Amino acid sequence: MNYDFDTLVERRGTRSDKWDSYPADVLPMWIADSDFRSPQPVIDAIMETARRGVFGYTRADGAFESAYAGWMRRSFGWDVAPERVLWCPSVGTALAIAIRAFTRPGDGVAMMLPIYPPFLRLCALNGREARATLLRCEDGRYRIDFADLERKLAEERTRLLLLCNPHNPTGRVFEEDELRRVGELCLKYNVVVFSDEIHGDIVFSGRHIPFPTLSPELAAVSLVGVNASKTFNLADLRSAAVLSENDALLEAFARERDSLKLGRCSLGVAGVIAAYEQCADYAEQLREYLRGNLQFAVDFLHAETPEITTRMPEGTFLLWLDCRRLGLSGNDLAAFFLEKARVALNDGETFGEGGRGFMRMNAACPRSLLEEGLRRIRRAVRG
DSSP, rough: OOOSSOOOOOOOTTTTTHHHHSSSSSOOSSSSSSOOOOOHHHHHHHHHHHHTTOOOOOOOHHHHHHHHHHHHHHHOOOOGGGGGGEESOOHHHHHHHHHHHHHHHHHHHHHHEEEOTTTHHHHHTOOEEEEEEEOEEEEEEEEEEEHHHHHHHHHEEEEEEEEESSSSTTOOOOOOEEEHHHHHHHTTTOOOOEEEOTTTTTTTOOOOOOOGGGHHHTTEEEEEEEHHHHTTTTGGOOOEEOOOOHHHHHHHOOOOOOOOOOOOOHHHHHHHHHHHHHHHHHHHHHHHHHHHHHHHHHHHHHHHHHTSOOOOBBBBSEEEOOOGTTTOOTTTHHIIIIIIIIOOOGGGGGGGGTTEEEEEEOOOHHHHHHHHHHHHHHHHHOO
């Protein structure tokens, strides 16, 4: 099937967080959902469920777990058993559960900044200490500072590392040797790894490597959070999964999840099953469309707005915009894009240290919207 990513779907007035959070003349390019229709088999599966007219409790019943396991095997060569797949409302929810399951109040949680804001916020809300190392930007490419990471992992009561790969917001897809070094340090200091791999399907350079596939030893100390949401635009179906080869880790995670009464799945499982079992062609075509969008944006900014620099991400559909040449900071920078350009982006400061002077742009939209957003930014910069 050939999919159409160019047609605009009207989302204003639909209680869309992305589109209804700002006035009608603001173009939203912030929160990380796409503006593309989900594939038809997913729509059909949800409609079939809805036509019954009964919205009682839903069971995953093995088909959901098998769908995730099958996708991991076909896409990444990870032959994980369906019994090691746990339903979870979202990867963000899974982050919170992992923090609660594998640490105690006052414990340290390691991470690499800048980072998806809930990494920091959920640590604070749960009384844990975020022990962050700053990724080093070298020629526009972010790299792990292993010496500083080791210092954070070695600190007393550091129990958990929250990894994000592909990395949000920088777009890095970490290489095998990098991931192995991270894993070796976690083994050395007895630190559990929770790897957020929600953008794993959206990779343009290199390949996505699920963390547990690196070695049996690393599989034994890690869990992975995944979701069909980014690839197939299914965020509202609330049907993510957590996978691990270690039964003890899975049991601890499930116990914490269930203690919060978060173990009941939703009708969204039907959509996920359809996506993973019938829509590999959609994922492939989406990647190529996003590659074109991202390269167009990079080329446009380089030629038309050199005050804002960025590079083609290795993964994700997000652009990390270095706006420091504009001479604005803090609220002034965010206000510049919102009030002058009339484009809503994510403020880099919310991603922690290393985000000041940056903005995050979501390029998962029809090309016409992307072009309009870039033109607005150019006009605002030219003033």
